[in-house]
Structures are given as structure tokens and as C-alpha cells.
Amino acid sequence: xKSFAFTIMCLASCFIQGQNNxxxxxxxxxxxxxxxxxxxxxxxxxxxxxxxxxxxSKSTLLHLKGKARTYSKWDAFFKIxxxxxxxxxxxxxxxxxxxxxxxxxxxxxFMKYNYNHKTNSVKSLKRKRRGDGTFWDxxxxxxxxxxxxxxxxxxxxxxxxxxxxxxxxxxxxxxxLMDNEEFKITLTLLAKETINTNIxxxxxxxxxxxMNNNFLKxxxxxxxxxxxxxxxxxxxxxxxVPVGNGELRIQSATGLKN
Amino acid sequence: xxxxxxxxxxxxxxxxxxxxxxxxxxxxxxxxxxxxxxGFIAFKMAQKDGANTKLVKVIFLITIIALVLSIxxxxxxxxVVENDxxxxxxxxxxxxxxIEELEGLEIED
Numbered sequence: 001x002k003s004f005a006f007t008i009m010c011l012a013s014c015f016i017q018g019q020n021n022x023x024x025x026x027x028x029x030x031x032x033x034x035x036x037x038x039x040x041x042x043x044x045x046x047x048x049x050x051x052x053x054x055x056x057s058k059s060t061l062l063h064l065k066g067k068a069r070t071y072s073k074w075d076a077f078f079k080i081x082x083x084x085x086x087x088x089x090x091x092x093x094x095x096x097x098x099x100x101x102x103x104x105x106x107x108x109x110f111m112k113y114n115y116n117h118k119t120n121s122v123k124s125l126k127r128k129r130r131g132d133g134t135f136w137d138x139x140x141x142x143x144x145x146x147x148x149x150x151x152x153x154x155x156x157x158x159x160x161x162x163x164x165x166x167x168x169x170x171x172x173x174x175x176x177l178m179d180n181e182e183f184k185i186t187l188t189l190l191a192k193e194t195i196n197t198n199i200x201x202x203x204x205x206x207x208x209x210x211m212n213n214n215f216l217k218x219x220x221x222x223x224x225x226x227x228x229x230x231x232x233x234x235x236x237x238x239x240x241v242p243v244g245n246g247e248l249r250i251q252s253a254t255g256l257k258n
Numbered sequence: 259x260x261x262x263x264x265x266x267x268x269x270x271x272x273x274x275x276x277x278x279x280x281x282x283x284x285x286x287x288x289x290x291x292x293x294x295x296x297g298f299i300a301f302k303m304a305q306k307d308g309a310n311t312k313l314v315k316v317i318f319l320i321t322i323i324a325l326v327l328s329i330x331x332x333x334x335x336x337x338v339v340e341n342d343x344x345x346x347x348x349x350x351x352x353x354x355x356x357i358e359e360l361e362g363l364e365i366e367d
Binding site for chain 1: 287361
């Protein structure tokens with residue numbers, strides 16, 4: 001009976017989720033990304049998450065933009081200039097177009113996904129740079145599940161979840177399309193904590209992120225703190241990847257919806 | 259033994275100086291602290307043996323310069339991102355291309 005009630009609740013939440021209550025159309029979150037170098041956390045890059053409304057002749061979409069740029073002092077050593085974009089439905093946050101343009105120390109890659117939600121498929125384009133400076137393209141048609149999203153749309157979708165209804169220990173799984181492959185991300189609510197951030201002392205949901213590929217390492221080593229208010233801003237994150245570990249700290253938050 | 263410690267102190271001091279000139283000011287502190295400890299041991303050993311302490315004093319001088327540079331960089335160097343026109347234009351172009359691509363799309367309500 002208990003599991004039946006839980007199933008009903010989950011199904012209901014899936015249908016109720018049509019409303020975006022957390023993300024405004026001119027929101028800007030700025031973070032500092034630090035990397036652990038010889039045991040010392042060193043500020044490496046600025047990560048920005050922005051939203052804006054875009055209009056086409058027939059519809060209005062929400063443009064979600066994630067940028068990662070190394071601080072100028074590091075540019076001579078290893079320059080990162082990444083741009084992740086997702087064009088989503090302003091209410092359901094369902095993605096329609098995704099673009100990823102990464103430039104990391106001379107390595108270039110461009111990915112584009114055109115979603116077709118009627119056929120549950122994605123038209124994918126991958127563009128890479130050869131050693132001689134010329135580009136090559138790879139076009140693919142991928143079949144996806146109905147709830148598959150790109151990484152940017154997933155991040156914002158997580159913010160739009162009714163976390164306040166979840167109990168400590170509850171988890172949820174999301175399907176993410178990355179590099180033409182679907183991955184499962186599991187989010188577990190570990191605790192409710194109050195932490196000090198650059199935007200003040202905030203009560204937060206502490207979430208553990210797990211991934212079924214080798215991108216994220218360890219159990220409960222990848223953590224995300226979302227403010228326990230209606231904006232659910234990510235204020236702090238700890239990550240452990242195969243090449244090391246680090247953290248993400250919020251610097252400023254403007255244009256919030258609530 | 260004294261020669262080995264003095265050599266290690268020189269290496270640590272020079273490494274600390276290089277790292278503090280480069281943007282690795284935090285890591286430089288490890289080298290600087292090590293140079294100070296080794297320099298101090300080398301100084302005491304030289305005093306005990308009645309040897310010349312000139313080289314050890316030079317090590318201390320390099321270490322102090324590295325420390326000042328490192329502290330200066332930690333306090334006054336601001337983390338800034340270069341907002342070059344190329345990137346701004348690229349973002350603008352990307353959005354224009356996306357709008358063109360999404361043109362005609364009828365989104366489900």
C-alpha cells in the first residue's frame with residue numbers, strides 16, 4: 001500500500017511538474033571554480049549560468065546558458081572557454097535545442113542536439129578540429145527516452161523539482177544525453193544544512209550526485225547544495241573527477257524569480 | 259650533510275620564487291616554508307661548524323622575496339575573466355543561429 005501511494009505520488013508529480021516555479025528569465029548566477037592543486041584549493045575559472053527569453057515567430061523559449069572561462073592569469077597555461085546552451089520550454093523546461101561549444105587548451109569540440117519529442121529522437125551533430133585546423137562533422141540520429149535531457153536542461157530541471165516534498169535519503173534518477181550517449185544521474189537528498197556563502201547564510205538541501213559512467217568518482221564525493229527556498233539556487237558544489245577534485249562556490253546571484 | 263641541506267634549501271627557495279612569479283602563489287608557500295626550515299637548519303649547522311653563512315643568508319633573501327611576492331599576489335591579484343569581443347560575438351552569433359533554427363517550431367503547451 002505504501003509503495004502504491006508512493007507510485008501515485010511520483011506519477012502525480014510528473015504531471016504537476018509542468019510549471020516552472022524556480023527559474024526566472026533574466027537570472028544570472030556567477031561561480032568560482034577551484035581545483036585542488038597539491039592539497040591547496042586554487043581558483044581556476046569563472047562559471048556563469050544565465051537565462052534569457054528568446055522569441056521566434058511562433059513561440060517563446062527559455063535560453064539556458066552555462067559558461068566556463070579560466071581567469072586571465074591561467075590563460076597562458078591552459079585556457080578554457082566553454083559554452084553550453086539549451087533552449088527549453090519556459091514552463092516544462094523540456095529541451096528543444098542544445099549546443100555545446102568547448103575550447104579547452106587547444107582542444108575544440110562542438111555538439112548540437114535537435115530534439116524531436118514526438119518521435120523521441122535527437123538529431124545530433126558533432127564537430128571536431130583536426131590537427132591541421134580543418135573540421136570534421138559527424139551527424140547521427142539518436143533514439144532517446146521521453147525524459148532524456150541534456151546536462152544544462154537537467155541542471156535547471158533539478159532546480160525545479162519539489163525537493164521540499166522529499167525525505168532525507170530519497171533519491172531520483174535522471175537520464176542525461178552526453179556525447180551521444182545516455183547516462184543516468186542519481187540524486188540523493190542527504191540532509192538539510194545551513195551554510196555560509198557569498199550571498200549570505202543559506203539553508204540548503206545537501207544532495208549527493210552519482211553517475212553510472214566514469215566521469216564522477218567516489219560515493220557521496222560529488223555533492224551539491226541547493227538553497228532550500230523557492231529559487232533552489234546551487235550555492236556550493238564539491239566534485240571528484242578522474243583528474244582530481246575541486247569545488248564550485250557562488251559569487252553572485254541576480255535576477256532571481258522569487 | 260650540511261652541503262645537502264644547503265643545496266635542498268637553494269632548490270626550494272628558487273622553486274618558491276619561480277612559483278610566486280607564476281600564478282601558483284599558494285603552491286609557492288609550500289616551497290617557501292620548506293626553504294625557511296632547511297635554511298634555518300643549514301644556518302645552525304654552518305654556525306656550529308664555524309663555516310661561512312653567506313650562502314644561507316642569500317637563501318633567506320630569495321625566500322623572503324618569494325614570500326613577499328606570494329603574499330602580494332594572494333592579496334592584490336584579482337580573479338578576472340578576459341571579456342574579449344570574439345567570445346561576446348560568438349555567443350551572440352550562437353543565439354542568432356539558434357533562433358533561426360528554432361523558427362517554425364511549435365512548442366507543446
